[in-house]
Amino acid sequence: MEILMAIVVGILFTSAVYLMLSKSLLRIIIGTALLSHGAHLLILTVSGLKGGDAPLLGEHAESYVDPLPQALILTAIVISFGVTAFFLVLAYRAYQELGTDNVDQMRGTEGND
Template sequence: MEIFMSVLIGFLFASAVYLMLSKSLLRIIIGTGLLSHGAHLMLLTMAGLKKGTVPLLGEQAKAYTDPIPQALILTAIVISFGVTAFFLVLAYRAYQELGTDNIDEMRGTE
């Protein structure tokens, strides 16, 4: 399962870099979203994909799952949602003011 997740993470990172290198502002925002999803999956995979029960003291289980990586990923998801919402509002306002989402046209180089 770790090999499949590694391939998926590599695909997400490659897609994110490709989208972030484009000239469209909306593609850059989608690329940052994909990059954050790849980072979340990487954290989860690095913590170990194992099966177990919840870490409660009353349970007598053979294996427990670690809740720390899940808490870190949940916090990172909330932060990336806020950043993506800010990027979308900023892109919408820039499109209203400048009439384009092309980065080169926003700079005035074209």
């Protein structure tokens, strides 16, 4: 199962880098979201895909699942949601002001040739 997850993480990272290198601002935002999802899966895979019970006090089980990677991923999901929302608002405001979502046209380098 770890091999399959590593392949999925690699595909997510590859597609995220491809999208982040494009000229469209919306594609860059989608690329950053995919990169954060790939990082979440990477943390989950590195921690080990173990089976077991929830770590509850007073319960007697043979094996417990480590709650630290789950807490890290939950925190990272909240942070990436906030950053993605901020990027979307920033891109919308830039589109309103400049009338384009092309990064080269925002810099003013494409029309000067």
